[in-house]
Amino acid sequence: MRIFDFSAAYARKFLNATVVSMLLLTACFQYSLGQSPEYFKTGGRKVNIHAFNAEVNRMMEEVGIPGISLAVIENNKVAFYHTYGYKQSGQPEAVNDETLFEACSLSKNFMLFMVYQLVDQHKLDLDKPMYQYLEYDRLKHDPRYRLITPRMILGHCSGIENWKSDFNPDTLDIVSNPGEKFVYSGEGFHYLARVIETILKEPYQDIEKRMVLSRLGLERTFTSFKDTVPGNYSNGHDVLERKIPKWKNKSVFPAGGVNTTALDYAHLLIGMFNGKYLSRDRINDILHKTTSLDDYFPPNHYFGGGYEVIYTPKDTIIAHGGSNPGYKCQLFYSVVHKRGIIFMTNSDRGKLISQRLVDMSVRLDIKSEFAKQYYEQYPSNAITLLKKYKQAGGDAMIADAGRLKSEQKLGVNTLNELGHIFIGIDTAVARKLLTENTILYPDASRAFYLLGTLDMKQKDFNAAYQDFIKAKALHSEEFTLDFNLRKCEKELQKQAVYSGSSSGAASND
Template identity: 45%
Template sequence: MKINILKHCSLLLACGLCLSVVARSQSAPSKDFDRQVHRMMWEAGVPALSLAVIRDGRLAFYKTFECRPLNGNRRINDETIFEAGSLSKSFLVFVVNRLIDKGVLQPDTPLCRYLEYDMLKHDNRYRLITARMVLSHCSGIENWKPDNNPDTLEIMADPGTKFVYSGEGYQYLAEVVKKLLGQSYDEYISKMIISPLHLKHTYTSYKTQPLNYAVGHNSLGVAYKKWKNEGPVPAGGMHLTAADYAKLVIALFDGKNISADRIREIQTPRIGLDPHNPAYCYGPGFELIITPGDTILSHGGITPGFKNLMFYSVKKKCGFVMLTNSDRGTVMARRINELTTGLDLSAFFRSEYVVGQYPSHTIRLLQLYRKRGVAEMFKGIGQLKATADSITRCKTLNELGYIFVEGNSEVAEKILLDNIRLSPSSSLAYYLLGHAQMALQKYAPAFNNLEHSKELGFDLEPVEPYLKLCREELQKKEPAVK
C-alpha cells in the first residue's frame, strides 16, 4: 500500500512526535512554546534548532528541538553541536578586547606594525588597516581569498571608508594575536575562553569534535555532506551548542572580563550597512540595531546547511541564540524573538537582505512545492502577483529564486525572469538570475545580468569574480570575447 509520507508526517507533528530534547532548561518562555516552535519548524522545513535564552545576564532557558520527519536518520540530544559559521568571530572579539584592556594591542595601530602580511603587501593601503577596522568590517579586505585572485588578498575599498564583510580580515587579526601571545589559535582560545567559561561543547575544528553533530540541509530539505575543517578557521570554523555561545555573550558583557570602555566601544556604530536604514549598522565586533532606548547587538553565522543568529541587549541583559541545521533556519527569528525576549528588532527585519520571516509567502509557496510539486507552486506565485504589493512580491520572488538557484536552476531562472519583468530595478534579482544562468551554463546572458546588477548598485558581495568566470567560459568558445 502506498503511503502519503507528507500526510503521515503531518499526523506525527499533530500527535507531538516531533522530538524535543531538554538541556539544562528552566521554565519555557510561554505555556505552549514547544508546540509553537514545533509547528513553525515543520512549516518552515527546519529539521533541528538549538535555542538559548538569556535573561538578567544569565542563561535562563536552553532547549534543542528536532522535527524528526525532516532530520533523516540522525538523532540529536542535549550535547549535539552545530556549525557556528561567523558566530566564531565572537571568540576573537573577546580575546582582542582583553588584549586591548591589557595594553598588548592598540585598536588604531596598523596591524602591519605587529605582523607583516605577505598576501596584502602588494597593496600599500594595507598599511592603514587596524584592529578596529577589521572588527567593524571596514578594513576593505575581501571576504575570502578565492573570491578574486587565489594567490593574494584584494582590498576592495579604502580602509575605514566602506562596509566590506571580511572573513580574511579576521584571519589576519587572529595571526596578529598568535604572534603577540606566542600561542596558536587553539591554545589561546582554550586558555582564555573555553576552559575558564566551562564551554564543554565547543570545538575549534572538526578534528577535535565528537561524532555527535548535526547535519546541515539546504532550503529544499536535502542533507549536505558534513564540512570537515581539520584545522581551526577563526572567522568561521567553530562547532558548538547555543548554550555555550550564550555563555560567551554573557561573559563579554557582564563587566567581569572586559572593561566598561570596551563594552561601550563595541556598542558604538562605526560603519553603515544600509543607506536607507541608518538604524542598522556595524560596530567593532557586532551588527548594531539602534532603537530609541537601546542598542541591540546581533551576529549571524552561515555555512552550507546551517543558519544561526544571536541578538543581545546589554542594557536589558537579555537576548537569545538560535542555531539551526537548515539554510532556511533564520526565517524563525522574528517569531522566536516575540516568544522569548520581545526586543525591538524592527530595523533588522526591515533590511532588504534579511529573509522573509515566518509566516511568509515564501514559506507557503515552498510548502506547496514540497506537497504538490512545482506546477502548484507556480500557481501560488500567480496568486501572489495578483494580490501582493510590489515590495512584498519582489522580495518573495528574489527569495524563492535564491532558494532554487542550486536546487533547480531552471525553476530559479523562470522565477527571476518573471521578477525582473515586474521589478526591473531590483539589482538582487539580476544578480541571482546571473547565478542561475551560470548553473545552466548560459554564460552570455549570465554575464549581462551580473553586469547589470553592478550598474544598478548591487554591492552585497563582489560581482567581479563571477564576471571573470563567465568571461573565461565564453573565451573557450569565442576567443575574441574580452
C-alpha cells in the same frame, strides 16, 4: 540547579520520496531563577513553555528545519535553554542539550573575547597597524595593507575580501581602502589570529582554550576535529532538507570553524557584557560606531567592534548571524536590558524564523534588520510555495504561484527568493520564476540581478551583461554587481578575440 521538563511529543514530517511521520522529541532545560518549569520570564512577561515549544515545532515543520539549539538570556543569566528536533532529517536520533551545531560566523566572537582581554592587558593596541605585529605575505602585494588595524578587522572595514576565492582566486585582495566602508572579511580575522599567536607565542587553539573555553567553563565547545573528535553533533541540511556532508575541520578556523551549543554561546555572550571579564572601555569598543551599514540596512545600523549594533530610541541591540553550508545561526542581545536570544539550526533556512522567535520571547525591536533582505521572514508565501515544491514538485509550486499572482498576493521578493534558491536546484524553474518577477515588478532591480547570476552560471555572458546593466540602471545595491559586470566584459572580450582569431585562421586556409 537545572530543572528538566520533557515536553509532549509533537508530530514532524520529513519529506523524501514520501511523507514519513515521526515523533519530534523535545527536551527543555530551564535554569532555576525562581521560576516555574511551566514558564520562563523575559521582559517582565511569563512565557508559557508548552505553547512556546509547540509554536517552534510548528515553524520547523513549515520552514523545513530539522533541529534547533536555543537559549534566552534575561538580566545576563540563562533563563531558558531548549533543544528541538533531530540531528538529521528522516533519522530518529533527537537533538539534546549537548548536541553540537556549527557556530558559523559566530565563531569570530570567541576570538573577540580574546582580543579585548589582550587590549585590557595592554598587549594589543586596536589602532596599531597590524603589520607592526606581523608582516603578512598574503597581503604584501598591496601597500594599503600597512594601514590595516585590529579595530578595522573587528569592524569589517579593513577592505580585505571575505575569502580569497571570492574574486581573484590567485590573490587575497583588498577591495576597498582600509577604514573606508563595510567589507565583511573572514580572511581579516585569520590575519588577526596570526597576530595573536605572534604576541603570545603559542598556538591559537591553546590560547582560545585557556582564555575563553576554560575561563568561561564552556564544556561543549570545540575549535576543531584534530585532537578531539566531538561526538553528538548535528548534520547540516540544504533548503530541501537534504543532508550536507559534515565539515570536520582538522585545523582551527577562527572565522567559522567552532562547533558548540546555544547554551555555551549564551555564556560567552554574558561574559562579554557582564563586566566580570572585560572593562567598561572594552564594552564601549564593541559598541563603537566603527562602520556604517547604510547600504545594507536602514539608518542607525553600524558594525561596531565585533558585532552589528542597532541603535533605537530606547535600546542598543547587538546582532550577529552565521552561515555555513547547511547551518544558520542568529543572535540578538539588548545591552540596555541585558536580554537576548541565541539560536543555532542545522538548516539553510534557519534564519527565516528570527523575527518570530524574537517576538515570542525577548521582544527586541529588530524589524529594521530585515527591511532590505529579500528572504522574507516567517510566515511568508515563499515558505509555503517551497513546501509545496517539496510535497508535489515544480509544476504544483508554479500553479500555486499563479494563483497567488491572480489574488495579487505575490510580494516584490517572493519570486526572487524562490528564484535564488532554484538557481542551484533547477535552472529552468529559476528562470521562469525570475522572468515572471521582472514582469510583475519591472522597476525592481533584484530579479534582473539574479537572472544575470543565472546566465553567468550557464556561461551566457552576453545575456548576463545585459541583465546586470538593467539592474544597475535600476540602482541595484548588490555588492558583487560591479565585479560581475567586469567579469562579463572580460569573458566577452575573450570570446571576441577567439572568434577573430578563428575567422583569421579560416580565411588563411
